[in-house]
Amino acid sequence: MCADFAARLFYTTVLPRTDATTGTSFFVASDPKCSPANTFLVTNRHVVDGASSIEFFMHLRGSTDLQRLITLRSDWIDHPGGLDLCILSFASIIVRYGLNADMLDFASFSFNDVLDNVQLEQQCAGIESVTLIGYPYGFYDEVNYLPVARRGTTAVPLWVDWRGRAEFLIDIAGFRGNSGGPVLLFDRGNYTDKHGTFMAGRTRLHLLGIFSEVYQAGATALNLGQCIKAFAVRDMITQLA
Numbered sequence: 001m002c003a004d005f006a007a008r009l010f011y012t013t014v015l016p017r018t019d020a021t022t023g024t025s026f027f028v029a030s031d032p033k034c035s036p037a038n039t040f041l042v043t044n045r046h047v048v049d050g051a052s053s054i055e056f057f058m059h060l061r062g063s064t065d066l067q068r069l070i071t072l073r074s075d076w077i078d079h080p081g082g083l084d085l086c087i088l089s090f091a092s093i094i095v096r097y098g099l100n101a102d103m104l105d106f107a108s109f110s111f112n113d114v115l116d117n118v119q120l121e122q123q124c125a126g127i128e129s130v131t132l133i134g135y136p137y138g139f140y141d142e143v144n145y146l147p148v149a150r151r152g153t154t155a156v157p158l159w160v161d162w163r164g165r166a167e168f169l170i171d172i173a174g175f176r177g178n179s180g181g182p183v184l185l186f187d188r189g190n191y192t193d194k195h196g197t198f199m200a201g202r203t204r205l206h207l208l209g210i211f212s213e214v215y216q217a218g219a220t221a222l223n224l225g226q227c228i229k230a231f232a233v234r235d236m237i238t239q240l241a
Contacts, residue, residue, distance in 0.1 A: 005203060006188055008107040010146045013181065014056040015135045016043055023047030024134035024147070024181035025056065027090065027108035028207070030237050034108040036101035039090040042233050043180030044212050046084055048076050057145065059105035066145060067104060069093055079236055083166070083228055084212050087237060109182065113207040114230045121159035124185070125194045128154050132172050132211055132225070134181030147181075150174075155224050158208060166229040167212075173223040174211050183209040183227050 013026045025043035029035065048054050051073050057066040071088060079085040094101055115123065132150045140147050152172035162168050170183060185206040191199050209227035216222060 005205060006186075009131075009133060009149065009184070009186070011059065011105060011107040012109060013133055013135075013147050014041070014058060014106075015138070015140060015147070016047055016180070017055045017138075018048065018051035018053070020050060021047065022135060022138040022177050023179045024177065024211070025088075026133070026180070026182045027106055028233060028237070029108040029110045030234075030241065032110050032112050034110050036094060037091045039108050040237055041088040041090055042210060043076075043086060044084045044210065045076075045078055045086045047180050048073055048086060059145065061103055061105040067097075067099070069097060077240065079232070080239070083232055083236075085210065085228060085233060085236065087233070087240075109207045111234050113205060114234045115206055115208075116231045117159045117161070117229075121157075123194060124158045125192075126154075126157050128158065128185055129187070130154055130170050130172070130208065131184045131186045132170070132174060132178060132181055133184070134174075134178040134211065136175035137177045139177065152225075161229075162226075166232045168209060168227050168229065169215060170211075170225045170227060171223070172225050174214055174225040178211050178225070179213065181211045182207055183211055183225075183230075 013024055016023050016025045025041045029039040031038045054071045057068050076086040076088050133147050135147050150172055155169035155171045185208050187204050207230045209229050211225050212228050213226050215224040215226045
């Protein structure tokens with residue numbers, strides 16, 4: 001991640017709002033320095049489908065004011081393989097509004113924060129603590145314009161593709177509005193690695209996936225969250241570059 005850790009995680013997301021719904025979107029960059037030219041906003045396709053425009057606000061650096069930004073549905077690029085993903089070029093919006101990226105206070109994940117299935121199996125235990133950031137039912141801190149973070153665990157091994165798709169489940173009861181939010185492996189200060197070794201004074205942060213929906217068995221809600229693996233976003237951006 002291209003910033004200091006825990007407090008800055010609350011600046012990785014924005015709240016996309018349409019006439020019909022709200023969701024969550026977050027920043028990811030294709031280069032380690034997280035340059036604005038290589039930064040994208042990511043969310044679920046179903047968050048923006050059917051909307052003519054999508055509005056969100058961003059913090060202004062050194063100010064309590066917010067910058068309002070409006071995008072068109074046509075600005076968002078859908079996943080070419082039909083996954084419930086879409087991305088927005090952040091640079092294109094900055095240019096449209098004549099903004100300098102340094103004016104905006106936000107933090108991005110980078111491709112360095114993303115693990116593929118081989119790396120997930122090498123580095124992760126079968127059950128890990130995870131963090132979800134977003135705006136459940138559009139709920140957030142209206143005064144400071146910050147999202148909420150929730151913690152839970154993985155519900156399946158991260159390196160296994162759930163039912164043959166690049167997805168996994170988490171034991172966090174997400175809600176409408178969490179769609180598009182980042183799911184993180186975040187341990188600050190200490191953690192225990194896959195082999196049971198205690199890693200003192202070590203912090204780890206990985207972007208694991210994108211929350212897409214509350215998982216149901218028929219009509220029964222199981223309080224599990226279904227997530228698309230983050231490498232699907234990485235691969236999509238790489239293919240479009």
